[in-house]
Every structure is written in structure tokens, then in C-alpha cells.
Amino acid sequence: MAFEPPERLVRALGETPGSSQTTEWLGRLPELAGKALDRRGVQAQRVQAPGGRSSLVILVRYADGTPAALKIAPPGARPDRERAALEHWAGFGAVRVLAAPDGADEDGALLLERLQPEVSLRSLPEAKALLEAAGTIRRLWVPPAADHPFETVAERTGHQCAAFATAPAQAAPLVAAALAARTELTAAAGEPVLLHGNFRQGKVLAGERAPWLTVGPEPLVGDREYDLARLCRDRLEDQVATSAGASGARRRVNRLADSLEVDRDRLRGWTLFRAVESGVRAMAAGRRRDGELLLEFAGWL
Numbered sequence: 001m002a003f004e005p006p007e008r009l010v011r012a013l014g015e016t017p018g019s020s021q022t023t024e025w026l027g028r029l030p031e032l033a034g035k036a037l038d039r040r041g042v043q044a045q046r047v048q049a050p051g052g053r054s055s056l057v058i059l060v061r062y063a064d065g066t067p068a069a070l071k072i073a074p075p076g077a078r079p080d081r082e083r084a085a086l087e088h089w090a091g092f093g094a095v096r097v098l099a100a101p102d103g104a105d106e107d108g109a110l111l112l113e114r115l116q117p118e119v120s121l122r123s124l125p126e127a128k129a130l131l132e133a134a135g136t137i138r139r140l141w142v143p144p145a146a147d148h149p150f151e152t153v154a155e156r157t158g159h160q161c162a163a164f165a166t167a168p169a170q171a172a173p174l175v176a177a178a179l180a181a182r183t184e185l186t187a188a189a190g191e192p193v194l195l196h197g198n199f200r201q202g203k204v205l206a207g208e209r210a211p212w213l214t215v216g217p218e219p220l221v222g223d224r225e226y227d228l229a230r231l232c233r234d235r236l237e238d239q240v241a242t243s244a245g246a247s248g249a250r251r252r253v254n255r256l257a258d259s260l261e262v263d264r265d266r267l268r269g270w271t272l273f274r275a276v277e278s279g280v281r282a283m284a285a286g287r288r289r290d291g292e293l294l295l296e297f298a299g300w301l
């Protein structure tokens with residue numbers, strides 16, 4: 001079968017730094033996918049579409065019919081760190097990594113248990129989705145291994161600050177507030193735990209051995225509040241469309257903080273930083289509407 005990457009993946013990778021290397025990887029993707037399947041002795045059924053924004057996922061099956069999923073990501077996405085996190089969680093709250101023949105994993109591809117890719121927490125009513133999300137993310141917050149390979153929240157956000165140089169002039173007050181929040185939060189960090197790094201409702205899929213399991217971590221180590229910040233702005237267009245506005249956004253932050261027993265002010269600060277950083281990046285990539293929504297949300301906080 002053909003392994004053409006979904007258009008969503010092509011667009012998203014084109015917005016990332018080092019796009020020339022990514023273009024080369026996309027050109028080699030059919031070859032890489034074929035070799036990864038052969039090494040693991042599985043047969044492709046179909047490419048998952050629209051799929052994610054950072055990898056190609058092929059739904060596969062073993063010779064005995066057992067379903068699985070093969071995930072192939074560019075080296076810059078650090079699939080080795082994703083593997084390390086998933087293996088550390090060992091299926092508790094997250095998708096399981098399946099065993100592959102010796103040497104097969106050297107290509108960076110991940111063979112995963114098959115979940116239901118079309119059924120995420122976004123299919124649930126908002127209140128139920130947030131309840132299930134809170135229960136899922138709580139399971140992931142465990143101490144990392146002593147020799148873990150993950151970057152810290154301070155390191156990742158330090159790199160992300162470079163994006164603020166492209167911010168439009170009207171966003172200057174929000175950028176200043178985001179940078180001040182990061183400085184304060186990283187200066188007084190709490191006990192570090194392993195974090196998903198990109199947790200939101202769309203990253204939690206229905207499974208067989210557990211009702212809901214998370215996928216697609218961008219793992220790092222640090223404060224729990226950082227991990228919740230992306231969830232605070234889930235279904236952003238719906239939030240903006242309501243009349244609640246700023247008060248609604250702040251209530252959402254407070255409810256999530258209270259439900260998971262984390263600090264309200266720290267969660268607000270990381271939500272502000274992550275919304276501004278994402279908004280500035282979206283504007284720089286030409287996604288003006290997305291950027292304006294994110295910055296509007298940040299202004300509410």
C-alpha cells in the first residue's frame with residue numbers, strides 16, 4: 001500500500017524549525033514505513049487520517065490478526081524520549097509499547113497497542129471530558145527514573161522564549177506578562193514528576209483494557225501545573241463563543257486546579273505562558289485566526 005503522509009502532517013511539519021530536514025524525511029517516508037513494517041513482521045491496514053501533526057501512524061495487524069499501531073516520527077520529534085516515557089508508565093494511564101524483534105527499534109518507530117483513534121475525550125460532553133482527563137493525567141504524574149533522558153520544564157520553556165521575538169507589537173504586554181510568569185515559576189519549582197508535555201482531550205483515546213489511555217507524549221520533567229496548562233484552553237473556540245469570557249476562563253483554571261489539588265496561581269501562570277507562546281508561533285506560521293484566539297484567551301487570564 002502507499003504510505004502518503006496526511007496533508008495535516010505535511011502542513012504542521014512545514015511550520016517547524018529545520019523544515020529542510022523534515023522535507024527530506026517526508027520524501028523517504030514510504031521507504032521508512034515499508035522497512036519498519038518488515039522489521040516487525042506486521043501488515044499495514046491503513047494510514048490513520050487525518051492523523052497527528054508530528055508523525056505518521058499506520059494501523060497494522062500481526063499474522064494472527066492481533067491489531068496494533070505503528071508510529072513513525074522524524075528524528076527531531078525525539079521518538080526515543082516518547083518510548084522512554086511510555087515504557088516508564090508501563091501502560092498505566094498511557095498506551096503500551098509492544099515488543100519488537102531485537103534490533104527493530106533502532107529505527108525509532110514505535111509499535112503500540114491499538115486504541116480507537118476516532119474516539120477521544122473530545123467526543124464527550126465538556127464536563128465529562130474534563131473529569132476523565134483529570135483522572136487520566138493524574139496517573140501519569142510519577143517520579144522519573146534517576147537516569148531519565150528528559151528535559152526539564154525550565155529548559156523547554158527557555159528554548160520556547162525565542163519565539164517571542166516574532167511577536168506582533170500589540171502582543172508586547174502579553175509577552176512581557178508571560179516571560180515574567182515563567183521567571184517566577186521556574187525560580188520556585190515544586191517536586192518534579194514525569195509530565196506528558198502536550199496533554200489535551202484529543203490525546204486521550206478509548207481503549208480495550210482501560211476506558212481511556214493517553215497517546216503522543218512530548219515528555220519532560222517538572223511541575224504538574226505545566227502539564228495541565230494546555231488542557232485549560234481545550235475547545236478554545238467554544239470558550240470564546242460563550243458570554244462567560246474572562247470569568248469563564250478563570251473559573252475553568254480554578255476548577256482544574258482544585259480537582260487535581262494543584263496551585264491555582266501556578267496553573268494560571270503556566271496557562272498564560274503556554275497560550276502566549278502558542279499564539280505567537282501560530283501568528284508567525286500564518287495561522288492568524290488561531291493566533292488571535294490564543295492571545296485573546298491569554299488576555300483573559
